[in-house]
Amino acid sequence: MKDLVLNRRRLIASAAAGAGLLASPAYLRRAHAQTGGVLNIWTYNGFVPDDFLRQFQSDTGIRVNIRLVDDQGKQFNLLAAEAPNPTVDILTVAGHRFLQFIDSDLLAPVDTDRLQNWGNINPVFSESDWATIRDNKWGVPILSGAEVLAYNTEFVTPEEAQTWDTLFAEKYSRRNAYILQDMMSVLMLKMGYDGNMIAYQDDEAEAARIVNEVRDFLIAHKPHVRNYYDGAAEIQQMFVNLDVEVAHAWNGPIAGLMNDGFPVAMAIPTEGTYGFVYTLNVANNAPNADNAYLFLDALLSSPEIGAALSRSSGFISTYKDAADHLSDLERQSTSFPEEQLARMQFFRAEANDLKYSLVDPAVEQIKAA
Missing domain, CATH: 3.40.190.10 (Periplasmic binding protein-like II)
Structure with missing residues (x-):
C-alpha cells in the first residue's frame, strides 16, 4: 500500500x-x-x-x-x-x-x-x-460521496454488486468488511425503512423496533464478517492485501485504488444508498x-x-x-451511471438526536455480542 x-x-x-x-x-x-x-x-x-x-x-x-x-x-x-x-x-x-x-x-x-x-x-x-x-x-x-458496494473485480461480478445481499452472502463469508454505524443506515434503507429516521420522529417505539431489527441482523451475521473498520486507509489495505473481496465503503478510498490500477470497482446497489x-x-x-x-x-x-x-x-x-x-x-x-445515481438519497440531520440515541448503543451491542 x-x-x-x-x-x-x-x-x-x-x-x-x-x-x-x-x-x-x-x-x-x-x-x-x-x-x-x-x-x-x-x-x-x-x-x-x-x-x-x-x-x-x-x-x-x-x-x-x-x-x-x-x-x-x-x-x-x-x-x-x-x-x-x-x-x-x-x-x-x-x-x-x-x-x-x-x-x-x-x-x-x-x-x-x-x-x-x-x-x-x-x-x-x-x-x-x-x-x-x-x-x-x-x-x-x-x-x-456515497456509501457504495466495493468489490474486487477478479472475484466478484458486476451483477453480484447490484445488491447489498452479496455483502452478506455465504460465498463471501470472512471476505467482507463494513463501517458498522454507516451500515446500519444502509440496511434500514434496504429493509424499506427511512435510514434518516425522520419518518419516526413522533414514534420513538417504532424507531427503536427498526434499529433493533437491524442490530439483530448484524449480530446474526457477525461470525461471517472479516472486519468492522473506520478509516479509509484500512479498507484500502484490506483490498490490497486480499483480506476482503467485497465491502461497504465510501467511494473516495475505492476511487483511489481504481486510479492506482488495482482491480476494484464500486456500485450503488438496487436497494439504494445514502450520499x-x-x-x-x-x-x-x-x-x-x-x-x-x-x-x-x-x-x-x-x-x-x-x-x-x-x-x-x-x-x-x-x-x-x-x-x-x-x-x-x-x-x-468519481462518477456513477445515471440509473445508479437515481438510487441515492442524501443523509439528513433533522432526526439525528433520535437516530444516534438508538444507533450508538446498538453498535456497541453488536461489537460486544
Whole structure:
C-alpha cells in the first residue's frame, strides 16, 4: 500500500504540474503584501491538494497548519473541548452532521458575501435543502460521496454488486468488511425503512423496533464478517492485501485504488444508498477568520482546483465543470451511471438526536455480542 500511495502522489503532482492547474488568481497574488500570519485547518487526507497548498502559502505568506482527522465524532469532541476559544480556523464537517456542531455553538455561519467565488459551486450542493439551516449557510461544499458496494473485480461480478445481499452472502463469508454505524443506515434503507429516521420522529417505539431489527441482523451475521473498520486507509489495505473481496465503503478510498490500477470497482446497489457532502466550515470564534475566508475563496476560484480536489481525495467535486479537467479514468472513478445515481438519497440531520440515541448503543451491542 505504501508504494501505491507514493505512486499516486507522484501521479497527482505530475498531472497538476503538467496541466498548470493551480495558477493563482490576481487578487490572491496581490494579497501577499498585506497578509501573512497563520491558518489552522482540520481536514481529511487529500482535502487540500498539495500544489494548491504550496501556492497559497507562497502567494499570501500565510503559514497553513493542517491536522488530519479521520472521524466526525472525534473532530466534534476535539472542538468541543477547546470551546469557546478554538485553536482551529477551518474544519471539515459532513452536511448531515451540521446540527450537532451548530447546536453546540461550534460553527460560525458562512458569510457568502465574503466569497467572491461562491457561484463556482454547483447549486445542487450549495443551494440544496440540507445546506441551509436556520436561514444560514454553515459550510462550503467541496466534495460529495456515497456509501457504495466495493468489490474486487477478479472475484466478484458486476451483477453480484447490484445488491447489498452479496455483502452478506455465504460465498463471501470472512471476505467482507463494513463501517458498522454507516451500515446500519444502509440496511434500514434496504429493509424499506427511512435510514434518516425522520419518518419516526413522533414514534420513538417504532424507531427503536427498526434499529433493533437491524442490530439483530448484524449480530446474526457477525461470525461471517472479516472486519468492522473506520478509516479509509484500512479498507484500502484490506483490498490490497486480499483480506476482503467485497465491502461497504465510501467511494473516495475505492476511487483511489481504481486510479492506482488495482482491480476494484464500486456500485450503488438496487436497494439504494445514502450520499453525503463534505464542507469546509469556519469555527466559531476562529482566531484567524480573515485568513480562513481568503483560503476558502482561493480554493473555490477555478474548476481546475475542483478537479485537483477530486483527484487527490477520490470524492466527487462539487465545482461546476470540474469533470472537464479529469482524465477518463478519473471521471470513471468519481462518477456513477445515471440509473445508479437515481438510487441515492442524501443523509439528513433533522432526526439525528433520535437516530444516534438508538444507533450508538446498538453498535456497541453488536461489537460486544
